[in-house]
Amino acid sequence: MSLLQSKIAVVTGASSGLGRAIAIRYAAEGACVVLADIRDAPVEGGATTLELIEATGATALQVATDIADWNSVDAMVSATVERFGRLDIIVNNAAIYTSTNLLQTSIEQWDRVIAVNLTGFFYCSKRAVMQMVGQEPVNEVRGRIINISSQHGMVASPGDFPYGVSKGGIVQMTRQIAVDHAEDGIVCNAIAPGKIITGKPGVANDPKALDYSRSRTPWPRLGTPDDVAGAALYLASDMASFVTGVNLMVDGGWMAG
Ligand SMILES: NC(=O)c1ccc[n+]([C@@H]2O[C@H](COP(=O)([O-])OP(=O)(O)OC[C@H]3O[C@@H](n4cnc5c(N)ncnc54)[C@H](O)[C@@H]3O)[C@@H](O)[C@H]2O)c1
Numbered sequence: 635m636s637l638l639q640s641k642i643a644v645v646t647g648a649s650s651g652l653g654r655a656i657a658i659r660y661a662a663e664g665a666c667v668v669l670a671d672i673r674d675a676p677v678e679g680g681a682t683t684l685e686l687i688e689a690t691g692a693t694a695l696q697v698a699t700d701i702a703d704w705n706s707v708d709a710m711v712s713a714t715v716e717r718f719g720r721l722d723i724i725v726n727n728a729a730i731y732t733s734t735n736l737l738q739t740s741i742e743q744w745d746r747v748i749a750v751n752l753t754g755f756f757y758c759s760k761r762a763v764m765q766m767v768g769q770e771p772v773n774e775v776r777g778r779i780i781n782i783s784s785q786h787g788m789v790a791s792p793g794d795f796p797y798g799v800s801k802g803g804i805v806q807m808t809r810q811i812a813v814d815h816a817e818d819g820i821v822c823n824a825i826a827p828g829k830i831i832t833g834k835p836g837v838a839n840d841p842k843a844l845d846y847s848r849s850r851t852p853w854p855r856l857g858t859p860d861d862v863a864g865a866a867l868y869l870a871s872d873m874a875s876f877v878t879g880v881n882l883m884v885d886g887g888w889m890a891g
Pocket residue numbers: 646647648649650651652653670671672673676677699700701702726727728729730750754782783784785826827828829830831832834
């Protein structure tokens with residue numbers, strides 16, 4: 635039996651990296667997946683997530699979405715419900731970074747990172763819960779939120795001030811939603827990935843940054859998108875119903891050290 639049979643799931647930032655792996659895993663487990671991203675083409679190149687899912691015979695829907703824009707988020711959730719009838723799971727994954735410390739961060743950079751990484755998660759969670767609270771519960775649960783945080787929501791992200799601050803906010807947003815909406819049947823958890831190699835070009839694959847990550851990771855390799863997708867599958871499934879408000883680290887032991 636597939637773990638997400640006939641579930642309806644939104645994944646933000648599903649075109650690339652971790653969101654792409656999560657969307658593909660969910661579709662393989664029987665979910666209909668809404669791919670909510672500002673772009674279709676993966677940052678790392680290759681076929682689109684929609685093409686990969688449809689090639690397996692599973693169902694997905696790409697909806698051009700800017701999570702920093704309430705009207706865009708509202709339209710995306712409305713399109714999901716119009717097409718599939720309900721919304722069971724939302725994975726808040728899309729995020730950006732600037733690689734700037736406090737003094738280097740411009741007001742525009744701060745505003746945009748907070749708009750996407752914090753306000754965007756708020757918009758998506760609020761709009762999803764507006765839908766979920768009106769749905770009949772299935773196995774006690776009306777809906778699930780999975781927020782992708784980071785180990786850098788708990789320890790500082792070196793030289794990435796707005797990103798680290800935003801991720802700290804996501805850890806607390808997760809607890810707040812879990813506590814406030816448990817009675818509504820909303821399960822809300824976070825996943826804190828450590829260093830995950832996604833193949834995207836740029837600073838994420840800078841050799842010095844990779845050396846730093848290796849020095850912080852006890853497990854003898856860095857992470858893969860599938861490591862995160864496995865955790866996201868567990869938290870989306872009925873196996874995780876009394877699990878709410880947690881920030882599950884998928885970091886090869888980074889935060890244990
Ligand atoms: N890769 C890592 O090592 C790592 C570590 C810890 C946490 N994370 C977190 O995991 C998540 C995914 O990271 P990734 O490395 O896969 O990122 P990525 O940059 O490879 O992909 C992000 C995706 O989000 C989309 N996106 C960006 N802004 C958007 C917006 N406003 N609206 C909708 N979509 C938007 C992009 O188009 C892209 O497809 C992020 O929340 C990130 O902070 C990643």
